[in-house]
Amino acid sequence: MPTIDNFQQLRELELKVTQPTSAYTTLLSSITSTELRKITFIVWYAHDWRTFAQRTKEWAYVDKELCKLVDRLRERGYRHTLTVELQTMTVGDNPGKYDFTSFLPELREKGIVAIVDTAQGDRILHSSVHSR
């Protein structure tokens, strides 16, 4: 997994992921840009909304690393609210009947978490509210 510590002006990072794993911690822990606004995970593994909605625990590694990232950047003067978007595209089911509020629970305390259905023109299925 690469490191991207030399991207000092990075505002937006998109990662196409086969599955959320601890392997991404290397990448996320190397981010140093205090200009960062958004990280998008484009999820390829989800075959249907039910599977996607039920696999929230697989994101635990990523959740912890994103929290560390925000804390680390704040120590360096970070003033933005990080938005983390999980994008996925599935067909043949209604995502409206599933609960997406359990994704990235720790990050919700520090940033915004959004779940987006790219099969429906980037329809936002759920977006947390940042309390700060």
Added chain:
Amino acid sequence: MQNLPRDSREYLSALPNIHTLKLYHIRIEHIGEEEFRTCFSVFRETLTDFSLGTIITSFNAFVTLVNYFPNITSIQLGSLVLKPDEGPVPTLSRPLRGKVHIWGAHAGCLELLDRFVKLNLEYEELVLDTFSSHMDTAFLESALQMSTRSVRFLRLTVKVERE
């Protein structure tokens, strides 16, 4: 299409003022700015989006080609096969800016990539797509050697094996 000026001159010269050009499966060898002028002069100033895929070229011909278009703001490079230089590599007339999307990785492509990243690059968007490659690490290490001081958007497609 095997030879750009021989096989495509007539077709390309009938496309005035186009903004997007995708070249695939051709050789760009033994040609310089004069041949590029023959092929591309009718859209030299208007071309902004340029794709090169599965191209066999020398590095000096590649740089000459990219240098020929002054207004490119988006370039896609995929599976380029590098041949030995046929002359000196020209200096870019200006930094390459805008968006670059690099995909496909094999030994020949990596060699070109190693040299490409040393050019005067000031890209704001960088997209690296290695999802189907067996050379992810080498590809990314090479690509990430480029100047990143101006990059504001980064997209990585990285294959991660299940733990």
